Amino acid sequence: MMAYDPCAHCEEMMQPYMDRVITDAERAEAETHLNECTYCRKRYKFEETLRQFVRQAVHEPMTVELKTKLAGLRTPLQ
Amino acid sequence: MSETTREPDARQLATEARDRVRFEEDALALSDQVYRVARHLVGSREEAEDLMQETYARAFRSWQSFTPGTNLRAWLLRILTNLNIDRGRKQQRTPDTQPLEEGDYFLYNKLEASGDGVSDEERVVERLSQHDVVAALSEVPHDFRDVVVLVDIGDFTYADAAQILDIPIGTVMSRLHRGRRILKQTMAESAVGGEA
Numbered sequence: 001m002m003a004y005d006p007c008a009h010c011e012e013m014m015q016p017y018m019d020r021v022i023t024d025a026e027r028a029e030a031e032t033h034l035n036e037c038t039y040c041r042k043r044y045k046f047e048e049t050l051r052q053f054v055r056q057a058v059h060e061p062m063t064v065e066l067k068t069k070l071a072g073l074r075t076p077l078q
Numbered sequence: 079m080s081e082t083t084r085e086p087d088a089r090q091l092a093t094e095a096r097d098r099v100r101f102e103e104d105a106l107a108l109s110d111q112v113y114r115v116a117r118h119l120v121g122s123r124e125e126a127e128d129l130m131q132e133t134y135a136r137a138f139r140s141w142q143s144f145t146p147g148t149n150l151r152a153w154l155l156r157i158l159t160n161l162n163i164d165r166g167r168k169q170q171r172t173p174d175t176q177p178l179e180e181g182d183y184f185l186y187n188k189l190e191a192s193g194d195g196v197s198d199e200e201r202v203v204e205r206l207s208q209h210d211v212v213a214a215l216s217e218v219p220h221d222f223r224d225v226v227v228l229v230d231i232g233d234f235t236y237a238d239a240a241q242i243l244d245i246p247i248g249t250v251m252s253r254l255h256r257g258r259r260i261l262k263q264t265m266a267e268s269a270v271g272g273e274a
Contacts, residue, residue, distance in 0.1 A: 014182045015255050019229075021236070046186045046199040053203050054261075055231060057211035062113040066127050070109055070134045074102045077095075 006033055010040045014047060101141045105134065108151050115232040116158055118215055119224060129165070133158040152238045159224065159242055185262040192270040206269050214264035222257030225250055230258070 013030050016022045022030070034041045086094075109130070116133075117126040136157055137144075144153050189202045218226060228239040229250075236254075240247040 011182050015258070019236075021251075042199045043183045043186050046202060047182070049200050049203045050185070050262075051230060053206065054211050054215075057206075057208040058118055058215060058231060059114065060117055060123070062110055062130075063127075066113070066130060067109065069127075069131055071106060073131065073134050073138055074106075075098060075138060077099070 007040055098141055102138060104150055105137055111151055112154050115155060115227055118227045118231060119162055129158060129162060132161050152242055156242045179259050180263050185266045188266040188270045206265055210265055210268045214261055217264050218257050218260050222253050222260060225253040226257040229254055
C-alpha cells in the first residue's frame with residue numbers, strides 16, 4: 001500500500017476547495033495542511049491568481065454595433 | 079384552447095405588452111454577460127456575434143416560455159448553446175492518443191522551474207501572456223471547454239451549467255476538472271515550450 005501523501009491529497013482537494021463544494025470538515029483539513037505546508041500554499045495561491053488572470057485575459061467586450069443590433073430585435077411598440 | 083376562452087380584452091393586451099417590454103429590457107441588460115460566455119464557446123468574434131443575434135431573436139419570439147423569477151441569464155445561455163449545436167458544431171472527439179494528464183499543480187511547477195528563481199506565486203502568472211491564455215482556451219475540446227467557459231468565465235454554478243448543457247451534474251464536475259487540466263497543460267506548453 002502506498003504511503004499517505006498529504007500534498008497529493010491536498011492537490012486533489014484543490015478544485016473542490018476553490019469551487020467551494022466541500023464539507024466543513026474537508027475544508028478544515030485542507031486549511032490545516034495549507035497552514036503548515038508552503039509548497040501547497042503557494043500552489044493554491046497561484047491557482048487563485050491564475051483564475052483571475054484567465055478571466056481578465058479572455059475578456060473581449062461586445063461591440064457597440066452588436067449592442068445596437070440586439071436592441072433592434074425588440075418587438076416594435078404599437 | 080377551450081371554448082370558454084374569451085377574446086383577450088384591452089387590459090390583458092396592455093399587461094402582456096408591458097411584460098414583454100420588461101422581459102426584453104431585462105434580457106438586453108444581460109447581453110454583456112451572455113456575450114462574455116458566447117465569445118468563447120465559438121472560435122471567432124463573427125460567429126459569436128451571429129450566435130448572439132440568433133439567440134436574442136429567438137428569446138424575443140419565445141419570451142412567454144420563460145418563467146419569471148427563474149434565472150434569465152441561464153435561460154438565454156440554454157438557447158444559445160442549443161443554437162450553437164444546431165448550427166452544426168462538429169461533434170468533436172477527444173483524440174484517442176490523449177497525452178497522460180498532468181495534475182493540478184502542473185502549470186505552477188512548470189512555470190516555477192522555467193523561471194530565474196522567482197517563485198512568487200503572484201508573479202509567476204506574469205509569465206503567461208494574454209495570447210497564451212486565449213489560444214489555450216480555444217484549443218480545449220468543445221465538451222470540456224463549454225463547461226470551463228460557463229463556470230470559470232460565466233460564473234455559473236455546477237447546477238446551472240448542468241441545466242444549460244442538459245448533462246448530469248457529475249458530468250459537469252468531471253469535464254470541468256479535466257477541461258481545466260487540459261487548459262493548464264496547453265498554457266504550460268505555450269509559455270514554457272516542450273522542455274521538461
